[in-house]
Structure formats: C-alpha cells, structure tokens
Amino acid sequence: MPDRCAEALSQVLELVVVLGDDMARGLARTGLTVPRATLLWELRVRGPSTQRALADALDVSARTVTGLVDGLTATGFVTREPHSTDRRAVSVTLTAKGHATAEALAEGRSALGAQLFGDLPEARLTAFTAEVAALVERLRAAIREDGE
Amino acid sequence: MPDRCAEALSQVLELVVVLGDDMARGLARTGLTVPRATLLWELRVRGPSTQRALADALDVSARTVTGLVDGLTATGFVTREPHSTDRRAVSVTLTAKGHATAEALAEGRSALGAQLFGDLPEARLTAFTAEVAALVERLRAAIREDGE
C-alpha cells in the first residue's frame, strides 16, 4: 500500500508550518511575537491577571512570564498594576493600545476563518471540524499513553 | 449564525499547538530541537549539502545555519567536510549517529501517521487529506495576495 497515512501527516505538517509562518508574519506587523500575542489573547479572555495565573495558562515558567510582561510593558501593550488583595502579586492589565490590539487580533482571526472556510458547504465544514477534533483527541491519547 | 468558521479555525490551531508540542517533546528525547531536526531531515533527503543550500531549504539566514551546524557538530550528528570543488564552502555531512537518528525520525513519523490515521476508512482519509491540502492552498493564496 502506498502510505496514505504518511501522506496525510505530511499535509497536516505542511499546514502547521504555513499557518505558523502566516501568524508570525501577521503579528510582526503589529509589533508582537507569538508568545506575546498569546499572553494578550489570554488577558482579553480572562481580564487582568496575576503573572502566576498567566504562567499556568500559557504553560510556561514564572520567569518566562516576567520576560513577556517586560516586553509588553516596554512596547505599551500592558501595565503592571498592584493587586487589590495580595501585595506580592501584580495585576497585568491591558492598556488602551493593548485592548485595541487584542480586539484586532480577534477580528483578524475571524477574517482568516472566513477566508479559509467561508466558501465551504456547511456539511463539509462540520465534518472537517469533527475530523480535526478527533485528530486532536487521538494525539492527546497517544501523548498520555506515551508519558507513562 | 454561530461562527462555524471560527470554530474550525480554533480546532486547527489547537491541532497545531498539540502537534507542535508533541514533536518538540519527542525530539528532545533524542537530544534534538525542531530546527536541528529539520536540518537533519533535509540532509537525509538531499545528502551532503553546503550551508548555503541548507539556509535556502530551511528559509533562514546563513548565520542561523552556522549556529545550527555548530550545535549539531558539537552533539555528534553531523560533520563539516571540505567541499570537493569550492574551497569557500563546506559540505555538511551526517555522521553514523546522524544517519541513524534521521532514519529513526522517519520511522517515528511513519508510526505517528499510522497512529493518527491508521484506523480511518480509506475514503475518509483521502477526503481529509484533500481538505487539508486545499486549506494549505487557500492559505498560500491569501498570503500571496497579502504580500503585495
């Protein structure tokens, strides 16, 4: 048999590469990197957050968050505000610029979704989404199994 | 309408993240990083290559290749051999260890493909692969259009 599985995986990996490059290039124009944009995205969803919470959300170390927040502060996307009840903690907060940028990211993502999937028949789109979701699940299962 | 396009894109991005993490973790066990493994993969396909050729293949700067080859040399995966005709150039060459590792990468990828897609009916797999390929094409078109 010609290895159709390998072919499928190759296609998926290609998608990963192209999509990753596209995101990085788009973000660069707004003065952001992928990790910084991820942090911004998280703030948009969660509202002002401690660095500890962000570290957990992004699955990186506390040190890494310090660096990301340093960068985002220097470029005017967020500020460090005192935490209301815990004087050890800071409350990372979006500035007006940060807010606007986060919203623009969300809109850009919407637009990309429309561009990629907008002309697909509903049924095919639903099937495709389910297939990808199943793939993610299988991958997670493989990872769990492997992590023991 | 509930935004099915956004949903689909979210799923795809989730796949990108999970797959990326899985690769990175698997590679770490062999003492490789993603960029170094990519270089190894390229050498496996192309055979001994100049750094210039590798820079073009990986779409990175000459400086970056110098660093990657430095790392791979220090860890015993490749050697720098004199180029047969151009005395300016070097011929980056897989060591025995590098060869074995590159083959193992290929096998690992095969295994992952089988694990992810092995139990899918042929027809569904074919359809899915085509869908992903179309997605890559649409994305490339969007990038081209955008790059002008």
Place this chain on the structure above:
DNA sequence: TATTGTTATACTCTATAACTATA
C-alpha cells in the same frame, strides 16, 4: 565583483536556582 561562511552584536523565548517580600 559576487558568493560562502564566520565573527560581532543583539533580541526573543525558554528554563533553573537563589532571593525578596509577602501570605
């Protein structure tokens, strides 16, 4: 003159370990 690769320099992401201030 053009090209190959290295050195010099710099920025980002990442982490562990030691430390400060607070719970």
Place this chain on the structure above:
DNA sequence: TATAGTTATAGAGTATAACAATA
C-alpha cells in the same frame, strides 16, 4: 512554611552587518 515575582545565569533560535577567503 509556602507563594508571587525578580535577579542571575545560561542555552537556543533568529537576524543584520562587517569581514575573510575564494570564485
């Protein structure tokens, strides 16, 4: 004692610019 975050330090990937050797 435990937790939040910073400093110190280090490694990896990335890049541009200046430079050496060779085409």
